[in-house]
Amino acid sequence: MFLKHKIFGKIFNVFTRFSIDDNLISFIIDSNESFSGNLEYIKNEFEKRGNFKFNFYYKDKLSVNSLKKLATSKYIFLNDNFFPFAFMNFNKKTLVIQLWHAPGAFKKFGGSVENASMLKMISQNTDYLIVTSKNIEDFYSEAFQIDKSKIRSLGLPRADYYFENHDVDELKKNFYKRYNLDSNKKIILYAPTFRENEKFNNVFNYLDLAKFNERLSDDYTLILRLHPKINKFYSSDIKIEGDYIDCSDYKNEQELMLLADILITDYSSIMIEFGLLNKPIVFFAYDLDNYLSNERGFYLNYKNDLPGPIVHTTEELIECIEKGVDNSNLDSFLKTQFDEIDGNSSKRVVDFALKEGEKNGEY
CATH class of the missing domain: 3.40.50.11820 (CDP-glycerol glycerophosphotransferase, N-terminal domain)
Known part of the structure; x- marks a missing residue:
């Protein structure tokens, strides 16, 4: 090489x-x-x-x-x-x-x-x-x-996108039409990252989609955005029957963040950019102990420094969204990540x- x-x-x-x-x-x-x-x-x-x-x-x-x-x-x-x-x-x-x-x-x-x-x-x-x-x-x-x-x-530089004059209502209208969605529902963007341990990449082994939709689908549409490595190597194993929209190949990731009302992620840096929009973030870390022990680690304290709550099970995730996501730590977190916004x-x-x-x- x-x-x-x-x-x-x-x-x-x-x-x-x-x-x-x-x-x-x-x-x-x-x-x-x-x-x-x-x-x-x-x-x-x-x-x-x-x-x-x-x-x-x-x-x-x-x-x-x-x-x-x-x-x-x-x-x-x-x-x-x-x-x-x-x-x-x-x-x-x-x-x-x-x-x-x-x-x-x-x-x-x-x-x-x-x-x-x-x-x-x-x-x-x-x-x-x-x-x-x-x-x-x-x-x-x-x-x-x-x-x-x-x-x-x-x-x-790419963060300047969020300060441009976007017609979000028009973007949402086109998005709902493209995927034949109910425009009265809010959007939850689920963007899990790639794991080196293969068995943890199939997110639907840990997210009970049926339970998630039973409790939340009246108000929310779930949008899935897989990390490119997951989408490339594991997508055939991750497909599942259920009510969600796979936007892994959606061209503009920033537009998806602009449209989303809530972000669910785990160890993805997408949360830092999403935080600029001042919208709720939930960390669904179903494999946290393994990730902390066997993956590459973090520059911050994962359990204490995140700009949103950490949940480990589908039930915890649903309850967190039903009660309203606490993002009170977001402002202080952003100040550690950006000098100018x-x-x-x-x-x-x-x-x-x-x-x-x-x-x-x-x-």
């Missing part, structure tokens, strides 16, 4: 002798479908600032022309790890910014749970890592094996990039 990354790096390094194009911005992406969220918001913000050119570098395609553009870009943004970075020698005038795709700090990842040698090499070639809060800088420094001096708390994250990141880019131009 490293051989492939080294080859990418060697070809890239050939082109670093070419002059930097001050108006060229590269985005490193997995596919056409992956250009959304953070990267799209950054592109849109740059388009407001001037006549910039954009290069989309696909991770798994060895395109010589695209590599040349990458090597001659003034700005490079990525949303995930790209291992060839470990072997690339960037021009000093190029600014490399890691946006990361998730907000806040919840589950441990990267150098917090695995061998960090490659991550450290990548971070040496990363100029800045953008996070959502100064409170989580130590966690991200460990996860990315990056010096804290390179971390900037500027926000999550204002819809201006993209602006802050681009302002910062342009300012630093001018400094780099002095080499």
Whole structure:
């Protein structure tokens, strides 16, 4: 695997002798479908600032022309790890910014749970890592094996979505029509995450759907949003007869959060972003003891620091929703995860990039 990354790096390094194009911005992406969220918001913000050119570098395609553009870009943004970075020698005038795709700090990842040698090499070639809060800088420094001096708390660009002028009533109307739903019912979004222990991935072995619907279906529609890993490897085992809507393949996850009245999740970082909407969150942790013992762990205290109640059984889950979900801890939780909640994250990141880019131009 490293051989492939080294080859990418060697070809890239050939082109670093070419002059930097001050108006060229590269985005490193997995596919056409992956250009959304953070990267799209950054592109849109740059388009407001001037006549910039954009290069989309696909991770798994060895395109010589695209590599040349990458090597001659003034700005490079990525949303995930790209291992060839470990072997690339960037021009000093190029600014490399890691946006990361998730907000806040919840589950441990990267150098917090695995061998960090490659991550450290990548971070040496990363100029800045953008996070959502100064409170989580130590966690991200460990996860990315990056010096804290390179971390900037500027926000999550994709979170600007929730501050746009959406016609939620129209979105709901279209959603209910698409799935032939009763428009008088509220939406419960159930978004469980992936477990390494295979037996715990079939959520309907633990959520009694018949009981859930018997007690709640007069007022609520259950929407299921499986983690991509579950949907890819276990979906055939998770299908069950009953009253729920599978939106695992629904294109816009943020729109689902906008439409939902309540979120049920477990160990998914989706809860941090959903919290921005100031709506109730319930943590259905039916396998909590196993998860705490055998999975990668958390940056916070799961039992004490969450912005909503933890339940372990279907009965507890139903009662929690019937009584009304207590989200009194939400505000204090958000303050640990975000320095600013204002819809201006993209602006802050681009302002910062342009300012630093001018400094780099002095080499």
